[in-house]
Amino acid sequence: MAGKIKSVTNPKLRLDILTSDDILRLHTATLDIIESTGVRFPSKRAMDIWEAHGAQVDRITSIVKVPGQLIEDALKLAPPKYNLTARNPDQDLSLDGNHVFLGTDGCGVEVIDINTGKRRMSGWQDVADIARIGDALEEIAFHWVAVSAQDYPAKTRGLHELRAIWENSTKHTQTESIYNEKEARAAIEMAVAISGGKDSLRKRPLLSIMQCTAPPLGQDGGSVDAALVGAEAGLPVGFMTMAACLTTAPATLAGNLVVGNAEVISATALIQLAYPGAPVFYAAAQTASDLRTGAYTGGGPEDFLFGAAQNKLSDFYNIPLSMGSFATGAKEPNWHAGVENSLSTFMATVVMSDMLLGAGLLHGSRIWSYAQMLLDCEIFSIIHKVMQGIVVDDESLALDVIRNVGPGGNFLSQKHTLKHMRDIFIPQFMDRRPYNVWEEKKDDGRDWALEKARKILNTHQPEPLEGKISSELKKIIASVEKE
């Protein structure tokens, strides 16, 4: 039986972080940059498409300068709502602006081993194990490739990773680790094998594709080609900017938003020009580089503000958003991780970002921690609860009950209490035990989170892929390997 999926919906909280004037200025500034400075598209196919639509293309530098009107018109073709579909239709995710879904983070290169606690290089079995645990958790709505299957050759690694996820979960998969056209075509072939045909895949795309831009103001050619192939097959595709203040973007937040926005909307417009009406999403994980080292930080007040601002921008373009939240810079599940992941996720959620990426990685999305994955799920659950706000009506005002109990009584034995007590959040990983009980072992939420992950891994049986589909997937990968 497929597990249910928890999402934030019908929010009672809101945050106005940018005025409509602000958004318009960001948009106008972005178009100005795309038209006057241009964005680099080092892909022959992309440049051909741009040229055919009247953009100014420099074949030497690969820089494309696009009239603002062309970008605006193209973006209007993008569908505002669609579903990320799953192998099990009960697990479809509606990207309708009224749901926030959580996925796993990606793509890490090391894993804190679930049994030994030792940090080591990630491999295929890790991808499979993480997918299996994600399959069981209601907070995890969809998968990214959480870690890299480094025990497989680079050429087909992205395909082996997909197989690992599909064999271990029925939930939607979004790959962020396929970077060229050939691999994308094979991934689609694999998705077709599961869907039972090209048309059924187009109707119910159980795979979506996320590509990173190359800030400032650039794209990776292979990524653009892979996205075009995905869009052709009807898969939702998105481009993520990770523009970082100081290094790949101006030090100012507004300037960063312009740089990232130029990258994302130019690539998104390209997809629409090639395949009008193709499902697309906006993806972003802007940050500020560390002032001392220039390194990626994975968190901080700037990230939190970006998290809240970004959905306002993608709402302006009327396309769903995949927002980088979680993904702390902390080295282990600790205070640092708790602060960053709570605040980044709250800020991205309060504005109803459609997808949140993602749970489980430490040290700026490099090191997978099963404990962190479960702790992140708890953070999501807390925010899920907070987003329900405070209901004020006759039932919740509970005047009869208050009168009944009167001064000095207590509410423990009231039927009203029994009826509503389960509305109150029950934490899994917060330590509310008496002090002396804690003192005996001095264990905490991290230990319990890890324990839960181990238990799921040992007991959870995902709905398997049919044997013949599984071997079909292997065959497709093998044929790419032979080339």
Place this chain on the structure above:
Amino acid sequence: MQNEDLFKEMAQSITDGEAEIAADLARKSISLGIDPLEAINNGFVMGVNYVGDQFSCGNMFLPELVMAGEAMKAAVAVLEPELARRGTERKMLGKVVLCTVEGDIHEIGKTLVGTMLSATGFQVFDMGVDVPVMKVVEKAREVGADIVAMSALLTTTMVHQKDVIEALEDVGLRANVKVMVGGAPVTQEWVKQIGADGYSEDAIGAARVAKQLLGV
């Protein structure tokens, strides 16, 4: 005494990260007949040292370091022909061939490492991004590199760091060069696995590692 004032101005131009002023001061020193080595060591380098010290104690930040590095580069570029004319040369810490590996276009980390290495006193040959394995090896041979430094941002392109090391071995250069690798997915374990000599998570650390590797 007049020279002392000029040297102070030179140091200040570096501290302020003013490349144009630094270049102007370099030209002025040539016209005054000042030994370019003296201009570098008593003038500009003092600014670099000051910025380095201020950075170390947390009063200055990376952008200031980078701008100081660029100002230094501008000054040295002006002084170089004069150095050559006098038949002298600036003593460098070593030669570094730097690139982002084949198939990978991610530039910023690599460039930042280049700036830090130059500012520290290395001669840097930055080959840019998406550089084929053999091109790196040829360049290392051509310039007599002490260090080959490679960046990669993707786990799929990171494998070319290994290819370069193997190619260096094949052509018999490996024993003569130290190999440094970097980029977000690079870990200590990867460094060990491919037999590289050093790595750093950030650019400032990279300059430190380079010095350690050459024992300078």
